[in-house]
Amino acid sequence: MSALLEVRGLRKAYGDRLVLDSVDLDVHAHDVVCLIGSSGSGKSTLLRCLDLLEDVDDGTITLGGVEISDPLVDPREVRKRVGMVFQAYNLFPHLSVLDNCTLAPRRVHGDSKAAAEERALGLLDQFGLAEHARKHPDRLSGGQQQRVALVRALCTGPDLLLLDEITAALDPELVGEVLTIVRDLAAAGTTMVLATHEMAFARDVATKVCFLHQGRILEQGPPDQLFTDPREDRTRQFLARVLPA
Amino acid sequence: MLLALGVAITSSPGWPNVKELFFSWEHAKGVFPDVLDGFWLNVRLFLICEVVILVLGLLVALARVARSPWLAPVRVLAVVYTDLLRGIPTLLLVLMLGFGMPALGLQGVPISGTFWAGVALVLSYSAYVAEVFRAGIDSVHPSQVASAQALGLSRPQALRFVVVPQAVRRVVPPLLNDFVSLQKDTALVSAVAVFDAVFAARDYAAYNFNYTPYVVVAAFFVVLTVPLARFTDWLQRRWLARERAGQL
Numbered sequence: 001m002s003a004l005l006e007v008r009g010l011r012k013a014y015g016d017r018l019v020l021d022s023v024d025l026d027v028h029a030h031d032v033v034c035l036i037g038s039s040g041s042g043k044s045t046l047l048r049c050l051d052l053l054e055d056v057d058d059g060t061i062t063l064g065g066v067e068i069s070d071p072l073v074d075p076r077e078v079r080k081r082v083g084m085v086f087q088a089y090n091l092f093p094h095l096s097v098l099d100n101c102t103l104a105p106r107r108v109h110g111d112s113k114a115a116a117e118e119r120a121l122g123l124l125d126q127f128g129l130a131e132h133a134r135k136h137p138d139r140l141s142g143g144q145q146q147r148v149a150l151v152r153a154l155c156t157g158p159d160l161l162l163l164d165e166i167t168a169a170l171d172p173e174l175v176g177e178v179l180t181i182v183r184d185l186a187a188a189g190t191t192m193v194l195a196t197h198e199m200a201f202a203r204d205v206a207t208k209v210c211f212l213h214q215g216r217i218l219e220q221g222p223p224d225q226l227f228t229d230p231r232e233d234r235t236r237q238f239l240a241r242v243l244p245a
Numbered sequence: 246m247l248l249a250l251g252v253a254i255t256s257s258p259g260w261p262n263v264k265e266l267f268f269s270w271e272h273a274k275g276v277f278p279d280v281l282d283g284f285w286l287n288v289r290l291f292l293i294c295e296v297v298i299l300v301l302g303l304l305v306a307l308a309r310v311a312r313s314p315w316l317a318p319v320r321v322l323a324v325v326y327t328d329l330l331r332g333i334p335t336l337l338l339v340l341m342l343g344f345g346m347p348a349l350g351l352q353g354v355p356i357s358g359t360f361w362a363g364v365a366l367v368l369s370y371s372a373y374v375a376e377v378f379r380a381g382i383d384s385v386h387p388s389q390v391a392s393a394q395a396l397g398l399s400r401p402q403a404l405r406f407v408v409v410p411q412a413v414r415r416v417v418p419p420l421l422n423d424f425v426s427l428q429k430d431t432a433l434v435s436a437v438a439v440f441d442a443v444f445a446a447r448d449y450a451a452y453n454f455n456y457t458p459y460v461v462v463a464a465f466f467v468v469l470t471v472p473l474a475r476f477t478d479w480l481q482r483r484w485l486a487r488e489r490a491g492q493l
Contacts, residue, residue: 051395079397090392094410103406104396156397
């Protein structure tokens with residue numbers, strides 16, 4: 001089976017600083033790929049490159065058989081099929097929760113207001129946010145805001161969801177409510193690539209875990225293997241630091 | 246303090262003269278109807294100019310933040326526009342356009358001094374307002390644009406639906422401040438013989454050798470601008486309170 005997303009030899013530098021170096025990654029439909037590694041290892045940059053929010057310097061990204069790293073490809077066509085959620089939620093503060101969720105379906109996908117709202121309200125309800133639909137985001141807790149951001153990304157029915165450390169800005173007691181949703185999405189077969197510091201979560205949910213170190217994917221494999229019997233010393237050192245003994 | 250100042254002024258040797266020249270009740274009553282007529286022109290000028298300035302200012306600001314390579318000439322034009330028109334004193338613009346444009350004698354070009362004085366105000370103030378809008382647009386965090394783009398919105402769409410609505414909200418207080426200023430600067434049209442409140446006052450003053458009309462006009466402007474200034478303060482306080490809700 002050919003992969004939904006194929007990354008080959010991806011390279012990205014900011015000036016002299018190489019942040020991604022010969023990254024190869026395959027994501028199949030229904031995969032949940034977790035990117036782990038210390039801060040500055042390139043996890044976020046990799047996700048941003050996949051959504052074409054960053055220009056890549058070298059290498060190719062192929063989505064559904066189409067090379068999207070080609071400069072002639074319209075990034076908007078790619079982003080219609082890919083959803084992204086950021087660490088800082090990035091909800092639009094001047095719009096209600098519902099309008100946040102219907103903006104892209106209406107303006108990008110050309111859905112009618114009624115259809116977009118029906119779908120958004122359904123998803124908000126599914127994630128326990130129905131009562132907040134008419135509120136503005138700043139009235140919500142961090143966990144609620146991040147769940148809204150997830151719903152907003154899901155409203156366009158993306159083939160692939162990119163989650164960039166979506167629990168990193170949350171108070172510890174709010175992390176659970178967001179991860180539960182991601183777990184549900186994974187169980188429902190949503191294809192996801194996520195950067196995370198939640199190792200227990202990665203071990204439970206991931207179909208594949210990638211350890212990034214200094215811009216390279218040093219090691220990748222199923223969570224059972226990578227967490228219990230890592231091949232590389234670097235991986236072992238990293239896990240020793242982040243996993244409780 | 247005010248009392249001391251008042252005493253100092255009224256006890257000065259020239260006060261009886263000044264009182265007669267600037268604060269004559271008779272002349273105030275005499276000029277009132279003319280000033281009222283003229284002031285109506287100032288108010289209309291202000292209301293019309295304000296709308297045009299808002300639209301033009303926003304367009305210039307959007308031109309300045311445009312990113313596409315093929316819009317580079319528009320960007321340059323917008324920079325030249327704001328630099329040039331903020332650099333020229335508004336009074337000179339009023340004089341040049343108010344006297345110059347009708348003098349060209351071009352077919353189809355309005356010859357009314359009022360019209361061209363209004364155009365001069367629009368040009369001058371839209372350059373200021375454009376900078377206010379641009380500051381507002383720049384103040385919206387880039388992550389807002391990133392998240393709009395991640396949703397598939399084009400840059401114009403991101404500006405239209407995400408950036409500009411937030412920017413406009415933030416710049417309303419400084420905009421109102423500019424409009425308080427514009428209300429007063431409508432007085433500049435009197436320089437090109439437009440019969441506004443100031444011109445009416447000057448006319449009366451020259452005829453009667455008394456300056457009371459100027460004080461009357463000043464009172465008119467104060468009555469018009471103070472409510473807007475108070476409204477600006479009130480709005481600013483309310484938004485600060487809302488933004489800092491729950492924080493210290």
